[in-house]
Amino acid sequence: DGGITQSPKYLFRKEGQNVTLSCEQNLNHDAMYWYRQDPGQGLRLIYYSQIVNDFQKGDIAEGYSVSREKKESFPLTVTSAQKNPTAFYLCASSLERGGDTQYFGPGTRLTVL
Amino acid sequence: QQQVKQSPQSLIVQKGGISIINCAYENTAFDYFPWYQQFPGKGPALLIAIRPDVSEKKEGRFTISFNKSAKQFSLHIMDSQPGDSATYFCAAGGYNKLIFGAGTRLAVHP
Numbered sequence: 519d520g521g522i523t524q525s526p527k528y529l530f531r532k533e534g535q536n537v538t539l540s541c542e543q544n545l546n547h548d549a550m551y552w553y554r555q556d557p558g559q560g561l562r563l564i565y566y567s568q569i570v571n572d573f574q575k576g577d578i579a580e581g582y583s584v585s586r587e588k589k590e591s592f593p594l595t596v597t598s599a600q601k602n603p604t605a606f607y608l609c610a611s612s613l614e615r616g617g618d619t620q621y622f623g624p625g626t627r628l629t630v631l
Numbered sequence: 632q633q634q635v636k637q638s639p640q641s642l643i644v645q646k647g648g649i650s651i652i653n654c655a656y657e658n659t660a661f662d663y664f665p666w667y668q669q670f671p672g673k674g675p676a677l678l679i680a681i682r683p684d685v686s687e688k689k690e691g692r693f694t695i696s697f698n699k700s701a702k703q704f705s706l707h708i709m710d711s712q713p714g715d716s717a718t719y720f721c722a723a724g725g726y727n728k729l730i731f732g733a734g735t736r737l738a739v740h741p
Contacts, residue, residue: 560733566728610674619665622674627672
């Protein structure tokens with residue numbers, strides 16, 4: 519089956535800890551994205567990557583980091599510098615850059631204890 | 632210039648009725664306008680999308696109406712069903728990313 523997988527589905531973290539969220543796609547898509555979803559605020563872009571070894575900050579990149587070492591993988595690290603990390607995190611991919619359909623994974627719900 | 636404003640925030644419709652959700656954008660460079668449907672605890676799924684060269688697109692019970700001069704577009708769900716109860720997001724795209732509206736929570740009552 520082709521698609522986007524995110525793991526884990528639920529993640530709990532203590533304050534001050536870094537945590538890495540996994541995103542893998544087997545759609546052979548070039549572009550990948552990370553969004554944060556909070557109630558009543560829609561989806562906000564954290565980082566995106568158009569090609570391997572290249573990525574750009576989105577609207578709310580502070581306190582987050584990413585890497586794109588392989589085309590199919592785009593992990594997101596939530597660092598201790600992120601002031602309010604509790605949220606639903608969504609990964610997406612698209613075939614090409616700009617204005618094209620983005621396909622979303624099932625999401626990871628991160629809770630800081 | 633980058634905002635997408637979506638209304639209403641929530642909507643209650645009776646089974647068989649028409650659900651209408653509206654969005655407005657500011658940036659005239661946007662050239663792709665999708666609607667996504669999201670069920671609780673799941674990722675959004677593409678429902679229907681339109682490009683600015685057409686004013687309307689229909690897929691089954693779902694229709695997008697697009698008004699380029701007013702910079703507005705809307706989603707119409709005909710014959711709404713309880714299974715349509717979900718959160719709907721509009722988005723506007725262009726050059727590398729999508730800007731999402733805040734979402735509309737739709738409840739279809741039997």
